Amino acid sequence: MSRTRRPEGPLTPVLRAYREARGRGEDQAWAEQVVLTLAREEVSPQPIVDELRDALPLVRETGEGPAELYGPAREWAAERVADRAERGLATVDSTPDARWRDVPVVGSVAACLVSLLMMLVWLLRDGLTVELTWGLLLLPLLAGTGVVAALATWESVLTRRRAGVAAAAGLGVAAAVVAGLAWLLLGTRDAVLATTSTFALALLAVGYALLAGLLERVLPQAGRRDTAAPDDEVWSRELAGTLRLRLDLSEARVTEIVREARxxxxxxxxxxxxxxxxxASYASRFSRDRVARARRAAWGWTALVPVVVLLTVDRLVSGGGGDPVSWFWVLLTVAVCWSVATAWRRARRERGRPQAA
Amino acid sequence: MPETARWPAAWVRAALDLAVLGSLVPGPRHGYALAQELQDRGFGRLRGGSLYPVLARLEEAGHVAAGWVDAGSGPARKDYRLTAEGRAHLAEGLASWADLGEALRMEEGP
Known part of the structure; x- marks a missing residue:
């Protein structure tokens, strides 16, 4: 019987190589810490692989661990980012993370998780039986693919337009998905297909997991963008898109960098x-705009406020002041408001602080 | 003007911030003029990809200030000028490099 190999992520071989170099798990843990640190800095997978691969021969040759040779993983990773920027090597990618090809695949994985979550909720809320409708069966898939499609839209538009336009496009898709979900649930609630065990939702999860695996195999892999920029217009557009995808530069700064290059x-x-x-390599050379980043974080927290307040008011009206769950929501609202105030304080502080050269 | 630098690339990279600040001592310059001046001074042909990130870093640190200037018939240009903080940073940096030079110099034995 032939065994089919599971597809590996781009980082798996190099992480395994660290474990195998001296037969020590701690070396792989060091490499994983490097991956985490660089991923937090939004470094793309290929540069991470390159850096780890370059550092590996010395581990093999000397028999010493990477921590002894290179120091703590976090500090080494930060040094590598700075060094790459100085040498003009790319750390960011010009291609969005969320690609259209991945929408059905990742959406099906999300549908699998949503199905399991629904099973738990239904078990707690309605007990051991559930009435199956088309709405209930398709809700996980529509919700999963809808969220991933909204993210893909946001990133795809962000490569061509300012962040506000991209956010509006992403939210537009999300709103369409919510409307579709409401239509699906309300339109099919009376047409019960069967009354069955709530555990049948686990089968639904298995079905979506199989669908995700099938789509991963069937759909062609997205090709990488051609690295040869044919003219200055295309180059300028791609630079602006790459800088926007970093999400740590203001639109004014992006425009200025492109204008100055031209x-x-x-x-x-x-x-x-x-x-x-x-x-990509030129975009990697610019350090983060701390002010823009802090301001975006503050706006993100602020956007949460109406949602949390709405849900809290709804819970207080339906559950009353004596309901402990209502008080959980009140505490959550207070925590979010506190986070908003902290985030705006940080944004103000960053504005008044020059960056070290 | 020589295309290649008089010194190894790693030295040029290390000294680039101070070299840029030094080029702004006589007066404001735009990026392309700075690149030409640095080439004249022996730093080789400095491409825009290396120069502007340095200028951006110096601007964020408050060592240079910049503003767009209408260049008449040609495209607008962004002029950079040295700030008081930049001038102090340059003086400190040059003193440090001089110290480094002293430390590198070995006296011959008897």
């Missing part, structure tokens, strides 16, 4: 690619 190229007579390298 002005320089016009004076030197050289093409943008010749003068500045690839859009």
């Amino acid at each position: 002005a320089h190229a016009a004076r030197s007579g050289a093409g943008l690619r010749e003068e500045f390298g690839t859009p």
